[in-house]
Every structure is written in C-alpha cells, then in structure tokens.
Amino acid sequence: MAKPNFNGPKAVIEIRDLVKIYHLGEVDVRALDGVDLTVNEGEFVAIMGPSGSGKSTLMNIIGCLDRPTSGTYVLDAKDVSRMSRDQRAIIRNAKIGFVFQSFNLLARTSALENVELPLLYADFDGSTRDRKQAARDALHRVGLEGREANHPSQLSGGQQQRVAIARALVTSPAIVLADEPTGNLDSRTSLEIMGIFQDLNDSGKTIVLITHEPDIARHAKRIVHVRDGKIQQDERIMQDRIARKGIEAPIAPVAR
Amino acid sequence: MRNSIVRLGNITVVGLKSIARNKMRSLLTALGIVIGVACVIVSVAIGAGVAQSVSEMINSLGSNFIMVMPGTSTQSGARMFTGNSTLTEEDAEAIKREAPAVGYVSPNTRTAAQVIAGELNWSTSIQGVGVEWPNIRSWNIDEGSFFTEGDVRSGAKVAVLGKTVADNLFPSGGAVGSIVRIKNVPFKVVGVLEKKGGSMMGSDQDDLIIAPYTTVMKRLSGQSKIGMIIVSAASAEQVQDAMDQMDALLRQRHRIPPGGDADFMMRSQEEMAQANAQQVGLMRNLLLGIAIVSLAVGGIGIMNIMLVSVTERTREIGIRMAIGARGRHVLLQFLFEAVTLSVLGGLLGVLFGVGVAKLIERVIKWPIVISPQAIIVAFVVAATIGIFFGFYPARKASKLDPIDALRYE
Structure with a gap:
C-alpha cells in the first residue's frame, strides 16, 4: 500500500514488512500487520490514525522503545530491529529526540538541567561547561533564552514543550519523534509549537509527528494514515499550512 | 577509559541532584541509619567509658593488691x-x-x-x-x-x-x-x-x-x-x-x-583486670549485636523508601530511559542515591551520636570514651548497608520497561 519514495536523497527510516504481535492471554493481537515505510532525510511526516490503529505501536518501534515481532527497521543506516535493550538505549540517545504529549520534563529540575539530561547519558566528550553551553544553545533555538533557571512548574505549557523540544535537539538526533506534542496545549500554543517544528524542518531536521488531529497533521509535508495495523494512505501535502500565519500576535523569534 | 569515568561522574551527579531535589524525603530515609549509627557511637562510647573507669578503679586499689575472700x-x-x-x-x-x-x-x-x-x-x-x-x-x-x-x-x-x-x-x-x-x-x-x-x-x-x-x-x-x-x-x-x-x-x-x-579464694589485681576485660568483651559483643540489629533496621528502612521512590519516580525513570539511559545508568543512579543517603545518614549519625555522648557525659556524668574506630566502622557499615539494601530497588528500577514507565501516572 505504501508508496515508496525514490526522490529523497537519503532514507533515515526504512521499515520493511513490520509485524508486531501482542500475546494477550490466548489471543494474539496483530498491532502491526506488515508495515512498509520510508522516511527520507529532511522530511516532516505526520502519522495519523484512530486509537487502536497501531500508530502508538509504530511510534514505539520507530522510537526504539520496542522491538518488532518480525520485519526490519533500519534507522540512519543501522538495523535496529534486533537490538538489545542497552543497544536501543544508545540508539535512542544518539539518534532520536523525543517530544511527548505531557512534556515529560523532570520536576524540580531547571530547564537547563532538563535539556542537559540526554548529554549525561551520551558519549559526550566535552566538559561540563561545553555541556551547559550545548543545552543553552538548544534552549536558545526554541526561543527560551533567559528561562534556563526556571523549573517546569514556573513555565507555561507551551514553554514546557519548548524545553522538551530543546532536550530533543541537544544531541543532534537523526529524527525528532513527537507524540501528540500539542495534545495538552490550547490552539494558539499548539500553533506556536507547530511553528517551531516547521522551522526546525526548514533547517533540515527530519520530523516524525504522531497525532490524531487532522488540523495538526496538516502542518507536516506528508501524512501517513494507519488503520488496523496497516498503512492505509500515504499523502503528500501540496499546500503547506504555515503555523506562523495562524497566529495574530508575533511569537518569540526562533533562531535557526 | 576516560569516557567511562566521565560518564560515571555524570551518573553520580544525577544521583546527587535527585537527593538535593528531595531534601525532606532524603532526610527521613536516612533517619534509620542516623539513629542506628548514633546508637552505635553512644553505646560504644558508654561501654568504653565504663571499661576505662572500672579499670581505673581496679588500678586505684593499689599496686600488687591481692584480695583473699571466702570461698x-x-x-x-x-x-x-x-x-x-x-x-x-x-x-x-x-x-x-x-x-x-x-x-x-x-x-x-x-x-x-x-x-x-x-x-x-x-x-x-x-x-x-x-x-x-x-x-x-x-x-x-x-x-x-x-x-x-x-x-x-x-x-x-x-x-x-x-x-x-x-x-x-x-x-x-x-x-x-x-x-x-x-x-x-x-x-x-x-x-x-x-x-x-x-x-x-x-x-x-x-x-x-x-x-x-x-x-x-x-x-x-x-x-x-x-x-x-x-x-x-x-x-x-x-x-x-x-x-x-x-x-x-x-x-x-x-x-x-x-x-x-x-574455703577461700584469692584475686590479684591483675586477675580482676582480666575478669574485667572479659566482661567488657562480653558487653562489647552485646553492643555489637544491638548495633547490627539497629543498622539492619535502618537498611531495611532505606530499602523500603528506595522501593517507594522507584515506584513514585517510575515516570522519571521512563523519561531517562527514553532519552538514552541504559539499565546500568538507572541502576547506578539509584544505588548511588542509596549509598549517598546511608553515608549521609552515617555522617549525621556520627555527629548526633557524639553530641548525645557528650551530653550524657555532661548531664548524667557517666564516663565517656569516643573511639575513632567506632566512628570509622559505623561509617563503613553504613555505606555497605546502602549498597546491600539499595541494590534490589535499584535493580528493579533498571529492569523497568520504558514504554510502561512513560505511561505510568
């Protein structure tokens, strides 16, 4: 069903015949039933589908949080489909930047320390000062300069999600994987966040967005519809929706 | 090599930050160890003080002293x-x-x-x-x-x-x-x-x-x-x-x-001193027993709170795993937290114990001898307890599934 892309320069995600079966007592549930998906470098893909469609399972596998029952998943030229827990942790750290619906920042921890966190687990050669600088740069990129010392409880929802995006960016991952990133935000803030994703994409970041809201998905350049564990439709958005245009008041500038 | 040292350093920093973020809970967690170590310090100080004063008393009987008693x-x-x-x-x-x-x-x-x-x-x-x-x-x-x-x-x-x-x-x-x-x-x-x-x-x-x-x-x-x-x-x-x-x-x-x-018996001053040494040894063993029990209770306290902490912080563990923490990172973080808690508890316990011993000396006027060995031993034991009782909760944390952990409310 999936339309392979031959026009992209380099595939970041290559998924072939992916199957995930959950054993629930006597019953086997085929959450994913032969998914093929290729995402090229620099793409902005939204994965859509109703609950129970298998999109969360797909996200978990793309995010290397879970392993497929069968099939292959090549991420940034590495076959990660049979990797061990620890190997996947290393891949998650180096290649994937997660953005979650509920932000998932560490409470009672400053924005800067939250952004630094992935570097603490990385093969990061630099000094503490370099690490702090990298975190500061990432916060700057999402327009949060001056908020480094704030704790999540002192930040608005939109600001918290920006911290989370900065955390996703700090390791310069191959893909940013955003799971319903606007699910907990009002529509104006949602547009701000989508604006940041679009800016990041414009500067070359590969972004995979999981959502069930068509309005949000329209901000991507390509929408993949998942249903019953299969890819049902793979459409390219011709008319880009620019998030910034939907906001009357100017938002904080986003540095590239 | 350098890298792994740097990374180990980072993990310890992570652990320290967690403790600093939860000051009250950390203090309560360490309380068992604080009390245990303080008990050890105080009881050993009293025991050593009694031993010393009894031996002084025996010496004050006069040199070459022999007692002939009814037998x-x-x-x-x-x-x-x-x-x-x-x-x-x-x-x-x-x-x-x-x-x-x-x-x-x-x-x-x-x-x-x-x-x-x-x-x-x-x-x-x-x-x-x-x-x-x-x-x-x-x-x-x-x-x-x-x-x-x-x-x-x-x-x-x-x-x-x-x-x-x-x-x-x-x-x-x-x-x-x-x-x-x-x-x-x-x-x-x-x-x-x-x-x-x-x-x-x-x-x-x-x-x-x-x-x-x-x-x-x-x-x-x-x-x-x-x-x-x-x-x-x-x-x-x-x-x-x-x-x-x-x-x-x-x-x-x-x-x-x-x-x-x-129908008589004799005790020389030396024999009395030996008998005293034997009694002191017995008392020391008794105190050691009490110390072991109280420290074990303190250790179980740490294990209990660490287990609660792991459950409470399931989501945090999920976040850390999602962004690249490996099992051993999480294990080390929680183990390091447990050890730091028990060592801090040991430190507080030493201070508290010495303070109480000094107070007993001043107020009740009991003889007190604070021995450096007791302090060192109590400290080392506290750290060991941290490792021993911290291991199970830390291992449990490290075995969590990141997907379930992230979904945990």
Whole structure:
C-alpha cells in the first residue's frame, strides 16, 4: 500500500514488512500487520490514525522503545530491529529526540538541567561547561533564552514543550519523534509549537509527528494514515499550512 | 577509559541532584541509619567509658593488691558458695608472719550504717581494717592521722572519714577531734582521708568511713569472722609467690588437703583486670549485636523508601530511559542515591551520636570514651548497608520497561 519514495536523497527510516504481535492471554493481537515505510532525510511526516490503529505501536518501534515481532527497521543506516535493550538505549540517545504529549520534563529540575539530561547519558566528550553551553544553545533555538533557571512548574505549557523540544535537539538526533506534542496545549500554543517544528524542518531536521488531529497533521509535508495495523494512505501535502500565519500576535523569534 | 569515568561522574551527579531535589524525603530515609549509627557511637562510647573507669578503679586499689575472700564451703556434702567467711584475725596475722612475699596485710570487714554528727546524718559504708590499710591502698591521710596498732588491739572507738563523709557531716570543717555516732556508738574522728576522686557510675570512692576492724566487728556488725583479708605483695614480681605462699599457709591452717576445695579464694589485681576485660568483651559483643540489629533496621528502612521512590519516580525513570539511559545508568543512579543517603545518614549519625555522648557525659556524668574506630566502622557499615539494601530497588528500577514507565501516572 505504501508508496515508496525514490526522490529523497537519503532514507533515515526504512521499515520493511513490520509485524508486531501482542500475546494477550490466548489471543494474539496483530498491532502491526506488515508495515512498509520510508522516511527520507529532511522530511516532516505526520502519522495519523484512530486509537487502536497501531500508530502508538509504530511510534514505539520507530522510537526504539520496542522491538518488532518480525520485519526490519533500519534507522540512519543501522538495523535496529534486533537490538538489545542497552543497544536501543544508545540508539535512542544518539539518534532520536523525543517530544511527548505531557512534556515529560523532570520536576524540580531547571530547564537547563532538563535539556542537559540526554548529554549525561551520551558519549559526550566535552566538559561540563561545553555541556551547559550545548543545552543553552538548544534552549536558545526554541526561543527560551533567559528561562534556563526556571523549573517546569514556573513555565507555561507551551514553554514546557519548548524545553522538551530543546532536550530533543541537544544531541543532534537523526529524527525528532513527537507524540501528540500539542495534545495538552490550547490552539494558539499548539500553533506556536507547530511553528517551531516547521522551522526546525526548514533547517533540515527530519520530523516524525504522531497525532490524531487532522488540523495538526496538516502542518507536516506528508501524512501517513494507519488503520488496523496497516498503512492505509500515504499523502503528500501540496499546500503547506504555515503555523506562523495562524497566529495574530508575533511569537518569540526562533533562531535557526 | 576516560569516557567511562566521565560518564560515571555524570551518573553520580544525577544521583546527587535527585537527593538535593528531595531534601525532606532524603532526610527521613536516612533517619534509620542516623539513629542506628548514633546508637552505635553512644553505646560504644558508654561501654568504653565504663571499661576505662572500672579499670581505673581496679588500678586505684593499689599496686600488687591481692584480695583473699571466702570461698566455697562443703555442708553435708553439698558444695556451695555461702559467703560465710572462715577467715580469722589469726589468719591475717599468720600471713603477715609467715608469707615472706607479702608486704602488707589487713583484715577487711564491712558494714553499712547511718552516721550522725550533731544534727546532720549520712548513710555510708563502714570499713573495718588494720593499720596497714593505707599502705595497701596507697591512700594517704589529709587531716589528723590514721589509727594506731594500739587502737586496733583495744578496739578503740576511733574513725577516719572519707572526704565525702567529712564534707557532708562537717560542712564547715573541724571533723578531726569531733564525735560521730554510728549505730548509736560514739566514735572519735582521728583523721580524714585524702580525696581519691573519680566517681564511677554513681559510686563515690570517697564515701566511706574507716575504723579498726576489731571495733567494727565487736560494736557494729557483731561478726566473729573477718569478711576478707587484703594484702599487697612486697613487689610486683612477688605477687604470684605471695599468692602461692598464702594458699599453702591457709590450707595448712584450715586443714585442707592439697587438691581439696579451699574455703577461700584469692584475686590479684591483675586477675580482676582480666575478669574485667572479659566482661567488657562480653558487653562489647552485646553492643555489637544491638548495633547490627539497629543498622539492619535502618537498611531495611532505606530499602523500603528506595522501593517507594522507584515506584513514585517510575515516570522519571521512563523519561531517562527514553532519552538514552541504559539499565546500568538507572541502576547506578539509584544505588548511588542509596549509598549517598546511608553515608549521609552515617555522617549525621556520627555527629548526633557524639553530641548525645557528650551530653550524657555532661548531664548524667557517666564516663565517656569516643573511639575513632567506632566512628570509622559505623561509617563503613553504613555505606555497605546502602549498597546491600539499595541494590534490589535499584535493580528493579533498571529492569523497568520504558514504554510502561512513560505511561505510568
């Protein structure tokens, strides 16, 4: 069903015949039933589908949080489909930047320390000062300069999600994987966040967005519809929706 | 190599930050260890203090000191320790005469009574002794003089007061030459002993009255046998000789065949010190047992709170795993937290324990010896407990599935 892309320069995600079966007592549930998906470098893909469609399972596998029952998943030229827990942790750290619906920042921890966190687990050669600088740069990129010392409880929802995006960016991952990133935000803030994703994409970041809201998905350049564990439709958005245009008041500038 | 060190450093930083973020809970978690370690420090300090003061007391008995006490006696075939003395004045005199290794000899009989001087009274222990008593105990007279051989022979009603007794009965001085009444018998005070000082666990060495043993036996206790004989050997080298000579002499005088049960026993100062060392060892083992139990309870407390902490922070663990923490990172983080908590608890416990020990010394006036070894051992044990009891919760945390952990509310 999936339309392979031959026009992209380099595939970041290559998924072939992916199957995930959950054993629930006597019953086997085929959450994913032969998914093929290729995402090229620099793409902005939204994965859509109703609950129970298998999109969360797909996200978990793309995010290397879970392993497929069968099939292959090549991420940034590495076959990660049979990797061990620890190997996947290393891949998650180096290649994937997660953005979650509920932000998932560490409470009672400053924005800067939250952004630094992935570097603490990385093969990061630099000094503490370099690490702090990298975190500061990432916060700057999402327009949060001056908020480094704030704790999540002192930040608005939109600001918290920006911290989370900065955390996703700090390791310069191959893909940013955003799971319903606007699910907990009002529509104006949602547009701000989508604006940041679009800016990041414009500067070359590969972004995979999981959502069930068509309005949000329209901000991507390509929408993949998942249903019953299969890819049902793979459409390219011709008319880009620019998030910034939907906001009357100017938002904080986003540095590239 | 450098990288892994840097990373280990980072993980410890992560652990420290977690503790700093949860100060109150961290303190409560460490409380068990704080109390455990403090208990160890305090009890060891008291134990060592008691041991030291008892050994000081034994040393203050005088050098080369030997005590001859009543032993087991056989009555109708049953051997028992009755406390009934078979020792006599003549035994003491014979020892003085016939045991060349013996320096000084004094019978020693004791009773307790209320002493009255004017309108004041004082309850104390009355020691009936011979004239060589000050030489045996190396105890000098402060005022007046000791009683004489003639006083002993005639059973004169004369007394020498310990410093505490003199201070209590004659607050304004002038004890020597005054009359005190012991069980309604008037005694003339001829001297006051110098202060020995060093009250031991509530017993004051200076709280006593010394009188001729003849007078005490006749007028106060009504006993015909003397309670014990105290002796000092002529020199430190002759202590064993003196004991051998006295044993042979007393067996002969009491008609006890060689190998038979003697009706007396002897303790040298050295033997008493050894017995004391044994008791101290026993007490130390007991305290060690208490320490182990209290620290184990503290460790279980840490394990309990760490388990709660792991459950409470499931989501945090999920976040950390999602952004690249490996199992061992999470394991090390929680293990390091547990160890840091227990070591901090140990540190607080040492401070707290030393403080309480000092307080006991000042307020209750118990002797206290704070030993550096106890502090080091308590500290090392606290750290070990952190590793031991922190391991299970840390392992549990490291085995969490990131997907489930992220979904945990």
